[in-house]
Amino acid sequence: MKRLVVILSIVILAGSGLARAATLRLAMDADPVSLDPHVQLSGGMLQYSHMVYDPLIRWTQDVQFEPRLAEKWERLDPLTVRFHLRKDVRFHSGNPFTAKDVAWTLARLKKSQDFKGLFEPFAEPVIVDDHTIDLKTKKPYGLTLNMCTYIFPMDSQFYSGKDDKGLDKDAIVKTEYSFANEHESGTGPYYVESREPGQKWVLKAFPEYWDKNRGNVDTIILTPISEDATRVAALLAGDVDFIMPVPPQDFDRIENSRGIQLITMPGTRVITFQLNQKRRPEFKDAKVRQAIVYAVNNTGIVDKIMKGRATVAAQNSPPGYVGYVADLSPRFDLEKARQLMKEAGHEQGFVVSMIAPNNRYVNDEKIAEAVASMLSKINIKVELKTMPKAQYWDEFDAQVADIQMIGWHSDTEDSANFFEFLYMCPNKETGYGQYNSGNYCNPKVDELTLASQSETDRAKRATMLQEVERILYADAAFVPLHWQMLSWAGSDKLRNADKIVNVMNFPYFGDLNMD
Amino acid sequence: MISTWINASTDHGPAPAVTAGTGSVRYPVAQELPRFWAAFVLQDFLPTTRPPFRAPCGNESIVDSHMFAFIIKRTAQAMVVMLIISLIGFAIKQSVGDPIREITGISVSAQEREALKEKLGLNDPFPVQWLRFVGKALQGDLGNSFYFKRPALQVILSKAPATLELVFSTSVLVILLSIPIGIYAAVKPTTWLARFFMGASIVGVSIPVFLTAILLIYVFSVGLGWLPSYGRGETVEIFSGWQTGYLTVDGLKHLILPSIALSSIMLPLFIRLIRAEMKEVLETEYIKYARAKGLKSSRILFVHAFKNTLLPVITVGGVQLGTLIAFTILTETVFQWKGMGAMFIESVERADTSLMVAYLVFVGFIFVLVNTLVDLIYGLVNPMVRISGRK
Numbered sequence: 001m002k003r004l005v006v007i008l009s010i011v012i013l014a015g016s017g018l019a020r021a022a023t024l025r026l027a028m029d030a031d032p033v034s035l036d037p038h039v040q041l042s043g044g045m046l047q048y049s050h051m052v053y054d055p056l057i058r059w060t061q062d063v064q065f066e067p068r069l070a071e072k073w074e075r076l077d078p079l080t081v082r083f084h085l086r087k088d089v090r091f092h093s094g095n096p097f098t099a100k101d102v103a104w105t106l107a108r109l110k111k112s113q114d115f116k117g118l119f120e121p122f123a124e125p126v127i128v129d130d131h132t133i134d135l136k137t138k139k140p141y142g143l144t145l146n147m148c149t150y151i152f153p154m155d156s157q158f159y160s161g162k163d164d165k166g167l168d169k170d171a172i173v174k175t176e177y178s179f180a181n182e183h184e185s186g187t188g189p190y191y192v193e194s195r196e197p198g199q200k201w202v203l204k205a206f207p208e209y210w211d212k213n214r215g216n217v218d219t220i221i222l223t224p225i226s227e228d229a230t231r232v233a234a235l236l237a238g239d240v241d242f243i244m245p246v247p248p249q250d251f252d253r254i255e256n257s258r259g260i261q262l263i264t265m266p267g268t269r270v271i272t273f274q275l276n277q278k279r280r281p282e283f284k285d286a287k288v289r290q291a292i293v294y295a296v297n298n299t300g301i302v303d304k305i306m307k308g309r310a311t312v313a314a315q316n317s318p319p320g321y322v323g324y325v326a327d328l329s330p331r332f333d334l335e336k337a338r339q340l341m342k343e344a345g346h347e348q349g350f351v352v353s354m355i356a357p358n359n360r361y362v363n364d365e366k367i368a369e370a371v372a373s374m375l376s377k378i379n380i381k382v383e384l385k386t387m388p389k390a391q392y393w394d395e396f397d398a399q400v401a402d403i404q405m406i407g408w409h410s411d412t413e414d415s416a417n418f419f420e421f422l423y424m425c426p427n428k429e430t431g432y433g434q435y436n437s438g439n440y441c442n443p444k445v446d447e448l449t450l451a452s453q454s455e456t457d458r459a460k461r462a463t464m465l466q467e468v469e470r471i472l473y474a475d476a477a478f479v480p481l482h483w484q485m486l487s488w489a490g491s492d493k494l495r496n497a498d499k500i501v502n503v504m505n506f507p508y509f510g511d512l513n514m515d
Numbered sequence: 516m517i518s519t520w521i522n523a524s525t526d527h528g529p530a531p532a533v534t535a536g537t538g539s540v541r542y543p544v545a546q547e548l549p550r551f552w553a554a555f556v557l558q559d560f561l562p563t564t565r566p567p568f569r570a571p572c573g574n575e576s577i578v579d580s581h582m583f584a585f586i587i588k589r590t591a592q593a594m595v596v597m598l599i600i601s602l603i604g605f606a607i608k609q610s611v612g613d614p615i616r617e618i619t620g621i622s623v624s625a626q627e628r629e630a631l632k633e634k635l636g637l638n639d640p641f642p643v644q645w646l647r648f649v650g651k652a653l654q655g656d657l658g659n660s661f662y663f664k665r666p667a668l669q670v671i672l673s674k675a676p677a678t679l680e681l682v683f684s685t686s687v688l689v690i691l692l693s694i695p696i697g698i699y700a701a702v703k704p705t706t707w708l709a710r711f712f713m714g715a716s717i718v719g720v721s722i723p724v725f726l727t728a729i730l731l732i733y734v735f736s737v738g739l740g741w742l743p744s745y746g747r748g749e750t751v752e753i754f755s756g757w758q759t760g761y762l763t764v765d766g767l768k769h770l771i772l773p774s775i776a777l778s779s780i781m782l783p784l785f786i787r788l789i790r791a792e793m794k795e796v797l798e799t800e801y802i803k804y805a806r807a808k809g810l811k812s813s814r815i816l817f818v819h820a821f822k823n824t825l826l827p828v829i830t831v832g833g834v835q836l837g838t839l840i841a842f843t844i845l846t847e848t849v850f851q852w853k854g855m856g857a858m859f860i861e862s863v864e865r866a867d868t869s870l871m872v873a874y875l876v877f878v879g880f881i882f883v884l885v886n887t888l889v890d891l892i893y894g895l896v897n898p899m900v901r902i903s904g905r906k
Binding site: 033034040041042113114116117118173174175176177178181197198199223224225226227229230233234236237238239388389390391393394397411421428431434435 | 621
């Protein structure tokens with residue numbers, strides 16, 4: 001019996017040994033634009049950062065913090081959080097990772113056009129010793145940990161000095177050559193072996209990676225396949241192992257294909273319409289705004305247009321966010337909508353203009369068309385114009401239409417971000433309300449949102465942010481539609497694909513196990 | 516659509532209407548219609564009695580100072596065409612969208628965005644931007660691709676081999692298939708096989724190339740699993756920057772489906788063209804005479820008859836090469852064949868406007884260069900072109 005156990009365990013060990021060293025052929029709609037994690041704040045660049053760099057802490061699938069390069073942390077006072085860093089970490093260049101690199105990276109983030117806004121609250125950090133650093137904020141700040149998921153320490157030694165063209169190695173350059181655009185030295189599970197932009201990337205497992213408890217993928221071949229149909233066909237034909245994103249029209253086909261798994265997850269990007277009160281005096285009346293919200297059958301849109309691949313929304317914060325209020329529910333009720341229009345004195349209705357993008361969000365054009373026809377039921381005639389995303393945002397900013405579509409994902413994974421950008425009174429000086437094309441302005445919302453920023457007690461923050469959601473709901477500050485679903489698909493060879501994905505859409509490929 | 520106007524605008528240039536007497540006829544219709552359709556319709560316009568082929572004879576006495584003036588004039592015309600192309604490219608660029616949006620995160624402040632726009636010179640008025648572009652283009656600098664973060668010309672040249680290899684294999688496929696099928700369909704027009712070819716060619720030309728491509732992928736990659744679905748496969752560098760797929764089995768496998776998809780546009784056209792030409796030649800007196808003389812029918816067909824169908828075929832073929840390059844845009848996109856065509860579509864989607872304009876100007880330049888050279892050579896070998904061009 002004992003012998004049997006020994007033999008069995010040897011077989012199992014040998015088997016797991018054989019399972020090592022797999023190659024993942026990964027197809028994404030676009031490849032990361034650079035090797036420099038600070039050059040652009042976008043989904044693609046963050047996905048890249050999680051492969052080649054490692055953050056101080058990262059989000060788990062249930063939106064909690066998980067230690068990475070920071071082993072543990074504690075809040076010393078309202079302004080300071082102390083981080084204890086791992087001691088066994090090396091960069092791809094071979095340099096050891098220390099607190100100096102964290103301070104250097106933070107300073108560089110504050111110079112990056114895309115990240116400086118997010119890191120504005122941070123003051124100069126204090127290096128306690130080689131593996132301890134105090135991150136300080138100018139004011140008490142409730143989101144210090146959230147922001148640390150964006151700190152992917154870079155190799156300060158590697159990026160210091162001048163390159164062979166005589167340019168600074170640490171320069172952040174968006175449109176031209178820079179050392180950091182073409183060279184990397186992070187601490188992440190993979191290093192970039194070769195890269196042809198827009199064509200093919202080869203990432204290799206970093207042999208000295210600190211986390212020995214990682215997955216078994218030792219090579220990732222990343223190919224951008226921008227054409228949806230081709231990306232799906234490549235997976236079905238077995239030419240690639242994992243694709244992201246999955247076009248919704250192919251969900252059923254992939255689910256029904258043998259040997260292929262479809263992974264979906266309720267997302268956090270909320271799709272909304274804003275009603276411009278500056279352009280339309282009618283929209284100043286909360287009753288009219290409420291009537292519109294009551295007239296829009298967002299449950300129907302999710303069922304019919306999104307084919308169930310979305311979650312109906314009545315607020316901005318998705319479940320799991322601190323500001324989420326469980327009892328706010330969708331309010332489709334045509335009778336009530338007509339009643340409200342009557343009360344507001346607009347029974348006869350009026351004509352409004354509407355714009356929406358046609359290639360930015362899933363089914364964006366169809367959704368806009370559906371909403372336009374729903375509003376006709378309460379005598380609001382909509383003149384809809386849709387356009388490609390490359391043209392849309394200039395039109396959106398210029399507020400060319402009375403009703404404008406916008407989808408928003410909170411970069412901080414926190415409710416306040418929605419309010420800061422979408423519902424605080426537009427203010428050119430402070431930058432708040434940058435995407436508030438509804439020109440909704442409620443001092444109470446501004447006050448609570450600003451107060452939440454410096455509140456470090458999570459429970460108190462939650463109360464404030466939930467209060468804001470309730471106000472926005474009652475005021476019908478916007479028309480909520482749904483949260484888009486995230487989707488990935490891969491071959492069944494990927495054993496824990498459903499565990500490495502998350503609501504932020506940064507799959508942790510370093511943890512992936514393949515047969 | 517873009518392909519159409521590239522062709523059209525180069526056509527407005529130096530192309531002489533009809534160079535009578537040489538047999539190489541440039542049909543006037545072709546200058547009005549997009550070339551593809553024009554060439555397709557051409558079969559019905561072909562003159563029933565063709566002037567006999569006569570080798571163009573260079574007449575030394577006419578090659579004089581006029582020749583020099585002719586060259587200057589053609590070159591000047593070519594430059595005007597290039598300026599127009601760059602203007603149109605710039606006009607399109609204005610409406611494609613804002614590159615700044617594509618290269619910044621959504622939460623970047625309006626001031627930051629404005630500063631970047633200013634730095635890239637995108638705030639300058641249209642004429643200023645255009646003149647700056649033309650000035651730099653004259654020195655061989657077509658600007659910097661926002662996405663690739665490299666000079667646009669360098670990006671385009673690095674993608675050119677993929678496109679050229681695809682176009683070359685497609686051309687080979689078209690030549691190898693259209694000649695035997697075309698001749699067969701002319702000689703035995705009533706057989707079921709000939710009817711099948713003619714029917715299939717109508718179907719082939721009616722299906723849009725991207726649909727053909729998707730169908731091929733679903734049948735041969737997803738369904739049967741015989742051929743790869745996307746990309747170029749394994750490539751080998753033959754000399755600096757030229758990655759070829761011709762030297763590996765994997766690379767050749769990847770070539771098959773895209774080449775078939777791309778040839779689905781040209782193959783029907785050439786089959787029908789060769790068939791029409793051949794039928795006509797077979798009716799002529801000299802073929803009848805050759806038969807009467809008792810020559811072997813294979814010799815009559817391939818030596819005497821086929822030779823005389825070649826001239827118009829080659830003329831149309833040269834013109835169609837441009838169309839082929841235009842259709843690579845669709846084929847490359849579906850197969851994710853990372854050549855110039857796919858690069859162009861992606862640059863439009865990403866609002867990488869500087870790369871987009873550079874592509875238009877680059878392709879326009881190639882077309883104008885080829886057309887101008889052809890015209891200059893025409894002028895050299897056939898003085899009538901020069902004389903008519905001088906009036």
